[in-house]
Amino acid sequence: MMEVSGLTVRFGGVLPLDDVSVTFESSTCGLIGPNGAGKTTFFNVLSGFVTPASGRVRAFGEDLLAMAHYRRARWGLRRTFQTEQAIEELSVYDNVAMIHEHSRLTSSKRRDDVLEAISFVGIQASPSDRVGTLGAGERRLVEMARCVVGSPRLVLLDEPAAGLPDDETNHLAAVIRRIPQHTGALVVLVDHDMGLVSATCETTSVLDFGHLIASGPTAEVLQDERVVNAYLGTKEVA
Ligand SMILES: Nc1ncnc2c1ncn2[C@@H]1O[C@H](COP(=O)(O)OP(=O)(O)OP(=O)(O)O)[C@@H](O)[C@H]1O
Numbered sequence: 374m375m376e377v378s379g380l381t382v383r384f385g386g387v388l389p390l391d392d393v394s395v396t397f398e399s400s401t402c403g404l405i406g407p408n409g410a411g412k413t414t415f416f417n418v419l420s421g422f423v424t425p426a427s428g429r430v431r432a433f434g435e436d437l438l439a440m441a442h443y444r445r446a447r448w449g450l451r452r453t454f455q456t457e458q459a460i461e462e463l464s465v466y467d468n469v470a471m472i473h474e475h476s477r478l479t480s481s482k483r484r485d486d487v488l489e490a491i492s493f494v495g496i497q498a499s500p501s502d503r504v505g506t507l508g509a510g511e512r513r514l515v516e517m518a519r520c521v522v523g524s525p526r527l528v529l530l531d532e533p534a535a536g537l538p539d540d541e542t543n544h545l546a547a548v549i550r551r552i553p554q555h556t557g558a559l560v561v562l563v564d565h566d567m568g569l570v571s572a573t574c575e576t577t578s579v580l581d582f583g584h585l586i587a588s589g590p591t592a593e594v595l596q597d598e599r600v601v602n603a604y605l606g607t608k609e610v611a
C-alpha cells in the first residue's frame with residue numbers, strides 16, 4: 374500500500390507533477406498517461422533521482438521520501454528503466470547479483486536468492502551466459518530478475534514490454550502477475566500497452582500533463598471519458 378499526497382515536481386517553469394494525490398492499494402497497479410504525462414518523473418521521485426517541490430509518499434507505513442535514496446534499494450525498492458540497464462559484458466548471474474550484494478545475508482543465501490530470481494522470471498539462458506549474447510526478450514527478463522531478487526517491497530516497471538513481440542509480452546505479463554504473490558511486493562506498472570495493463574493490473578491510475586485524472590478498477594478507468602479523451606491523437610495506445 375502506497376499513499377501519495379500533494380506531490381509536486383518543478384522543472385523550471387514546468388510542473389511534470391502538479392499536486393498529485395493517489396493511493397496504490399491493489400497488488401499490481403497500472404499507471405498510464407500520454408507521453409510527457411509525468412509517469413517516469415513519478416518513478417524518479419520514488420527512487421530518489423528527483424526531489425519534489427512538495428508532497429509526501431508513505432509506502433508500507435514508511436515515509437519513503439525521508440529515506441536517503443541509497444537506502445531505498447536495501448529497503449526493497451526496485452525498478453526498471455525505459456532504457457535498458459542490464460550490463461552486456463557481465464553474466465546473467467552477475468547482473469542480478471549486483472542488486473543483492475549490499476544485503477546482510479550470508480553469501481550462500483544470496484547465491485540461492487539470485488538463482489531463484491533468475492528461475493522465477495523464466496530465463497532460458499544459463500546464469501553464466503553473458504547478457505550481450507541474449508535476445509531482447511531475455512535481456513528484459515534479466516531486468517525483471519533484478520527487480521524480484523532479495524526482498525522487494527515496491528517494484529516499479531517503466532514500459533517493460535516496449536518493443537517486445539506478443540509472445541514475449543504474454544510471458545512478461547505472466548511474470549508480472551506472479552510477483553506480488555511470490556514476493557509480497559506492490560507492483561506499479563507504467564506501460565502504453567493497454568492489453569498488458571488490463572491483463573496484469575487490478576487498478577489503474579491515469580496522469581495527464583502532471584494531473585491525476587482517474588484512478589480505480591482498470592476496466593472502468595479505461596472506459597472513462599476523460600481518459601479516452603486524454604489519449605486521443607496519441608499513437609502508442611494499443
Ligand atoms: N530532467 C528534466 N528536466 C526538465 N524537464 C524534464 C526532465 N525530465 C522530464 N521532463 C519533462 O517532464 C515532463 C514529464 O516527463 P516524463 O518523462 O515524466 O513523462 P512520461 O509520462 O514518462 O512520458 P513517456 O510516456 O514519453 O515516457 C515532460 O514534459 C518532460 O519533458
Ligand SMILES: [Mg+2]
Binds near residue numbers: 412413414455531
Ligand atoms: Mg516515461
